[in-house]
Every structure is written in C-alpha cells, then in structure tokens.
Amino acid sequence: MTRIEPLEPAVIKDPELNALIERCKALGVPDEIFPRILARVPSYAKALLDAMVMSHAEGNVDHRLKEIVRIQLTRRSGDPYFGTLRSARAREAGLDEVTIKAGCDDYERSKLFTEKEKWALRYADQLYMNPASVDAEFYAGMKRHYTEAQIMELGAFIALHYGMQVFMRTLAKP
C-alpha cells in the first residue's frame, strides 16, 4: 500500500502513542496509516502527531477554515493520502465538499468566503507557490484581520502539515 509499510496495531505497545493514534483516527486527520508509519520511530511519532492534531484541532483560528487550508495544501504538495482525508469535527461543524472545493479552486472570486478567510487561504496558497510574495506588505494585510498569535498559529499549522504531506507523497505507491 505504501513504500514503507505501516506497523500492525498489535506491535505498537507505547500507550501514549496508541492514545495519539486513536485521537488521529477519531479526528480523521491524519487517520491511522501515516501515524502507523511514523510509529517506526516512536519518539518522532509522538511529537509530530501531537503537533499535527493540536495545530489542526486547537487554537484560535476556526477549525473548518484550517481544514480547507489543509486540503488546499495537498494540491500544492501533490499528496493523495492527505488530500482524501476529512476532519470529522469540521464536517460535524458544517463544512461541506462544495466549500472545500471552492477553497481549493478560485477562492479569490468565491462568495463563500469572507475577506478574512481569503487571507488565510491566500497565505497557504502563496507560501509554497510563491514564498517571496509573502513579504512585509502581505503580513501587514493579514494583520488587519488576524492577531500576530493567530498568524503564527496558521503559519505553523501550514508548515507542519505541508511538510508531512510532502513526505507522505513519496511514500504513496502510484
């Protein structure tokens, strides 16, 4: 299924890691395949999975918006695994596929998003497509809608999830 096979659940003995994997499964992101691959290095798995779930599901930026951002990033990273995953919590909060698709396509012209939401989508879109455009002027625009803490929350969330998507892309068999 993947170029490095996930460990079988029965061989993962670390209770803290198992609790995190259950949390990933319950949220739906990053499900359980990626965590069971990471489980080959338990110390890394615990740190990275905790950060992935916390940055996605906690904080002061709308979880639904971060879910759209995360899925939009998979277009850039080209990762099919993370691109097909969906947050159960975001779905329960009302996020639908129409909105997700709008956020991944021409969000600038979409009426589904506020200007504030478009800044978050723009941030993710530009950060890896054209990082030089994310300059002082760009951050000044973001600061009209977000606190500096929220910008750091979004940036760290985007960086971590994009990085793990890039890694997972190489593990997926065509």
Added chain:
Amino acid sequence: MATDPDAIDAAFYDELRRHYSEAEIVELGAFIGFNVGYHTFFGTLKFYPMFAPDGRLVDQQESARIYGEAPVSLAAPESVGS
C-alpha cells in the same frame, strides 16, 4: 523531496534500504519534510541567526548583513546550493 518529489520512487526507496533501516528512513523522511515546511515559513518571517559564524551574539541587522537579505529558503530551487 523539496525540489523533485517524483524522483523519490520505489527504486529510490530500495536504494535507501541498502544503507538504512526502515525506521531510519522514516526518521530521515519526517525530519526532511518538517524542514521543507518550516524553512519556507520561517523565510517569510525574515529573521536571522542570533549568532555569527564565529560565535558572537549579533543583532538582527548585523545578522542580515552576514547571512544575506534574502533567506536561502526563499530562493528558487535551482539557485539553492549554487
């Protein structure tokens, strides 16, 4: 992984396995992915190392002069390392 992820195919992983355990490959892959994500983000924040190459604590202005105004992580892939 950062510049040509399609090059990391089955044959690439087979070659890696000749030198590293699967746990070591996961460790490397996660580490590289983490850095691919964060270095680009950090590059947009325009901050520089606190220390000069000789170990002196320097302010951000001096550090920018030492390490360059444009962080390497913002450079085009083909220019990195050149």
